[in-house]
Amino acid sequence: MSISRTDIADFSYFLAIARHGSFRKAALEIGVSPSALSHSLRGLEERLGVRLLNRTNRSVTLTSAGEELREAISDPFARIDQARDALNRFRDTPTGRIRLNVAADAAALLLSPVIPVFMERYPDVEVDIVASNRMVDVVASGFDAGIRYGGTVPEDMIAQRLSPDIRWIVAAAPAYLERFGTPQDPKELKEHRCLGVRLGDDRIYRWEFMGRDGEEFDIAVPGQITVDESRSMVSIAIGGGGLMYGPEPVVAPFIANGQLQTVLDDWATNGPGFQIYYPSRRQVPTGLRLLIELVREMAPLGL
Template identity: 75%
Template structure:
């Protein structure tokens, strides 16, 4: 039985389902509804006369026939994707849809400053950006790439640095410092109100400093804990407590006097932002030009 046009389209849906193990995530990658993905699979199974997937409320697994089909078509479709991307390099203007999962700070500090130039220069590239501090499997979730601080990138990914090292500092509003005083050393934070940081893996962040004997970290008293630095910044400006974060994030508030740095002699530096993607996947042209533009504009070093 030869494949018809409907089979070819449904094969790509089938491969996306297997890749993600989830109809909803496959639909996100394909830009369609989950019901469309389900309908495509049913149509393919009906035409082929075999069940390809075992489906329960909790899992999706390949049948023997499904595994046979997957093994037969996965590499040919991968070659087609690579060929399409290679041809895209010959276009005057890159095209396509790129999905990026980025830390909230990266969206505000790295992506936002370059977006006006990007949309003007590459009008045929559609960027779908999810700003989230929660660590996700970018492959399983249908993303082309992720952007994180350098120290949090999965080891099995290819990473490219997008910004220089960043200085991490503590800031507070003048009103807070008038009311509670200014800490002279990190040890003084035990008597202060600190805004706790919840990391993408749900751990509570220990504030990091550099002293005469090297780097160290401490647990802080946290009457309020947040997982979003923009919300934290608003609370700090309003005098809720001391905030720890990258100095670049505080720049506007420091310039207008709504925040003041403290403990500057103990400030430390850490890896800047990097973009990462699977090593087995050819870099889409749209993603490549975005990386090049970020390096060209260099918003965190401008």
């Protein structure tokens, strides 16, 4: 049986659904409606004469036949993608589409200043940015790369630094400090209202400090409110909700205009800066390589 162009398109749709385990997410990646995607897969299953997917209201999983098909066609389609991207070097203007899963702070601090310039230089390269602090498997989720604080980058990935180390500080609104006092030692935080930090893996972050002896230590601070995103935390802190702990570049504008005030400056510590990471077994797409080069060239946070 020969393979038609319709089969090839439907195979690529099938691989997207297999990656995401969801028609909705696969449809977002491809740029079609979930109903159109479902229709295409039903047509593929009818032509092949086997069921490839188990569908329920809550999940989409591969059948044994689906698993076998995915194993058989994943590498050929990956090689086609790599070959198509390699041809970009022969073009005057690179083309393509890159998908990034990015920590919210990185989206605001690193990419926001760079993307307008990237658009002007490379108008035919599409960039799809998902800004989220939740940790995901970038490969399984269909992303070309992720950007995270260096300490959270998966060890099996190739990583490139995009910023210097970042200083983490404690800050609060002047009105809060007038009402509850200014802590002089991290131990005093247990007597304060602190805004908890939820990490991308759902753990509650223990605030880290540098001791007088140069040794780092951490404290589980008390708090009624827990937030998983820096800018929301800043807004709550400005409103007098409590002491916040966050990256200095996020907080700096609000310190400069007097809405926030730092405390415990002598105890502040530095953490790994932002890194972009991607799987070592894949060729780096041209668009991704160009974006990395531009971020390093413009260095919004220094480098």
